[in-house]
Amino acid sequence: MEPSRNPAAALGRPLTVAVVGATGLVGRTMISVLEERSFPVGTLVPLASRADGRTLRFAGREWPVREATPDAFAGVDIALFSAGGSVSRDLAPEAAKRGAVVVDNSSQWRMDPGVPLVVAGVNDEDAALHEGIIANPNCSTMQLMPLLMALRDAVGIERVVVDTYQAVSGTGQKAVAELEGQIAAHAAGTPKEVRVYPHAIGFNALPHIDVFREDGYTKEEWKVIVESRKILHLPDLRVSCTAVRVPVLASHSEAVHVETRDPIDAARARALFAATAGVIVVDDPAQNRYPLATDAAGTDEVYVGRIRSDVSVPDGRGIAFWVVADNLRKGAATNAVQVAELVASRGWLVPASRRGSRPA
Amino acid sequence: MEPSRNPAAALGRPLTVAVVGATGLVGRTMISVLEERSFPVGTLVPLASRADGRTLRFAGREWPVREATPDAFAGVDIALFSAGGSVSRDLAPEAAKRGAVVVDNSSQWRMDPGVPLVVAGVNDEDAALHEGIIANPNCSTMQLMPLLMALRDAVGIERVVVDTYQAVSGTGQKAVAELEGQIAAHAAGTPKEVRVYPHAIGFNALPHIDVFREDGYTKEEWKVIVESRKILHLPDLRVSCTAVRVPVLASHSEAVHVETRDPIDAARARALFAATAGVIVVDDPAQNRYPLATDAAGTDEVYVGRIRSDVSVPDGRGIAFWVVADNLRKGAATNAVQVAELVASRGWLVPASRRGSRPA
Helix, strand or coil, rough: CCCCHHHHHHHHHCCCEEEEECCCCCHHHHHHHHHHCCCCCEEEEEEECCCCCCCEEECCCEEEEEEEEEHHCCCCCEEEEECCHHHHHHHHHHHHHHEEEEECCCCCCCCCCCCCEEECCCCCCHHHHCCEEEEEEEEECCCCCCHHHHHHHHHHHHEEEEEEECCCCHHHHHHHHHHHHHHHHHHHHHCCCCCCCCCCCCCECCCCCCCCCCCEEEHHHHHHHHHHHHHHCCCCEEEEECCCCCCCCCCCCEEEEEEECCCCCCCHHHHHCCCCCCCCCCCHHCCCCCCCCHHCCCCCCEEEEEEEEECCCCHCCEEEEEEEEEEHHHHHHHHHHHHHHHHHCCCCCHHHHHCCCCCC | CCCCCCCCHHHCCCCEEEEECCCCCHHHHHHHHHHHHHCEEEEEEEECCCCCCEEECCCCEEEECCCCCCCCCCCCCEEEEECCHHHHHHHHHHHCCCCCCEEECCCCCCCCCCCCCCCCCCCCCCCCCCEEEEECHHHHHHCCHHHHHHHHHHHHHEEEEEEEEEEEEEEEHHHHHHHHHHHHHHHHCCCCCCCCCCCCCCCCEEECCCEEEECCEEEEHHHHHHCCCCCCCCCCEEEEEEECCCCCCCEEEEEEEEECCCCCCHHHHHHHHCCCEEEEEEEEECEEEEEHHEEEHHCCCEEEEEEECCCCCCHHHHEEHHHHEEHHHHHHHHHHHHHHHHHHHHHCCCCHEEEEEEEE
């Protein structure tokens, strides 16, 4: 279910909203999305590692970027964090202690059993259980969740294999500049500069996102595995993933193969997905219509197509598809704002243990 | 086993070798590979749809491009075809009728029960059964085969999921020019021209290679499924594939997930692959070493890395890896020349039914 777009009406007052990492790609996108969705911001508190005189435009005025310190969260209702794991580790509890509800886009708190991990429209009720911090899933996990939850509810899911085609915007502004620079160097016939990634991303496919674990998986791949289990409430779900960076500026694409408990065919999957909030089915191969990274960029929806029976699974218990979303928006900023809307409109601005109806 | 590199010694005479589609990307690469591998070419017969006065350089001299007609194959020992399915349909039997052994890179004959489908070093003995035509597998299938055959022989394989990251060179020179053009347009801030693919390939991932079938798969995906079964002699092998074009100039990459009959761990798979001819293991994540499209380009080997237990398969009966090869070379031209070497060095220049030891 799409969360209410009108938390102000439920709440009766505008909110003080902090954005931590406000000058980064995701932080800037969070501020855009707050404005686009008319989130009831009374006061915006843009925070960064340094207050260097910069301002950010929001709702027709300039807001000074302040230094992210514990005291910066005094009076803040909602704090959207996207400044990396160590900032979230140190400052999210400080913000929560001062009464803010933190929606954290880093990986720091996602697998903490006391922290809900929420995809708006997928597992909204989990957000109710927060004690001051709610985690935003990783972008690669995020776009899969509406589809897997729809399948889970309809036919049960047993195993998921997902291979990703991830945009450089997921790494940040420097990576976007690096791909642009390598492209320009190629066009000009000059040497490519390689700094952000260990190898050139231009004209390449790098099977390396985040750091490697002892078992040969990357942390990015492991996030897809464990975050999916938590969000779907399927602790034993079998998931495999290869996460790959491709020379795409914006939007992650994913090739997905799902083994289901009960049989499902393409028509039923298409109907299920079409009925899922926030999902748009683009699936008309005869007209060359399928989801594309360049089409999804700048939008808030999850696009799914290439929906077909997985012929490698017996008895019709497999479905394959292709899913694309803007990793900065639904994959990060938009979901964080949607979770904030959920918290504000459902009366969850107070931690669960301090709400009347719940035991402490 | 690597086929003999010295068919001339076995044969005692230089051969007349036709290359059909000689001016295309694969055809030109075939001619380069014939020269690099010192294939015993006495006479080169470059054939194209038109004889327009062009010549091609080979072994220090220029060879005129001739028109591909049935009579052009008179006196030809080996004909390497890479001019599309309809040319192979019409002319490969004509070449065979005139005594040439055809190694055909199109999809025309691959699934014909009377035509061997051969990856050199993987199923060499199948080539012995030819009646004038031997098919070269599709590039996406090709690079998988040495690895899957090694797994088949060691632990048995039950199911394969493969998602591809394919270079534009597989489409031909116009596609390479289109990606280069879109890149240059992006760098210059001018509009991108889109002609070869239905959508811009620059900064995109297109889940569409070859045409769509009624069942929602593309023909490219279906080739991986049925060709793998034929080459591996596993007619019931369960295979699923999503084939995706990415903005890479040369070399296809593939994310592969294999379910095996018996357990296998990463160390054993690594050892198996390292012992497989034509395969190079590049698998040292701690040093950021894994196969890359840009590294494989221009080489004849299959590169494998990111080898790890597939955690989504119980009891250690799953293995995942990342495989990269130059689609024009091992994926097409190099294998065709290797098959020609095999035929020449093993005494298979005569069709099986006309060899003494075999019944007609």
